[in-house]
Amino acid sequence: MKKKGYHLRFRLNGEENSLDIEAGISALELIRDIFELKGTKEGCGIGECGACTVVVDGKAVNACLMFAAQLDGRDVLTVEGLGIGDRLHPIQQSFVERHAVQCGFCTPGILMSTHALLAENANPNRAEIVKAVAGNLCRCTGYQNIIGAIDAAAHRLSKEK
């Protein structure tokens, strides 16, 4: 049986999009398979690991748990939309400088959780940082450098204002 379609309009990394999709596909499939933005990772596929984290209307969400159709009319940011041209976003720069990346599988999701955190709270304390990335699992770093990088990014961004 042919699956029902859905017409989707949404903004992705600053660009308006209008396309027909299968109604049952996830936001993660839309981003990775249709738009071929492979920075958003699929880890568990069930909302446990945070590898698929993207920012929707300013909030960090697990793309594996959303239907693509739920993005209708919304504004989506993925890791590919963070940098400006060839320049890394200040959050990315802090992750590099603080050695907060090892294998990198978790990194895009953590960057997006960080982006949502700092947009809402420019000066988070350690507990707030830990809470913001609690849904992002990292099997490599032990988290200390990630937390340090997020703190450094907050300072860097506040100086740029």
Ligand code: FES
């Ligand atoms: S792939 Fe979405 S939370 Fe793990």
Ligand code: FES
């Ligand atoms: S850097 Fe490898 S999972 Fe986080």
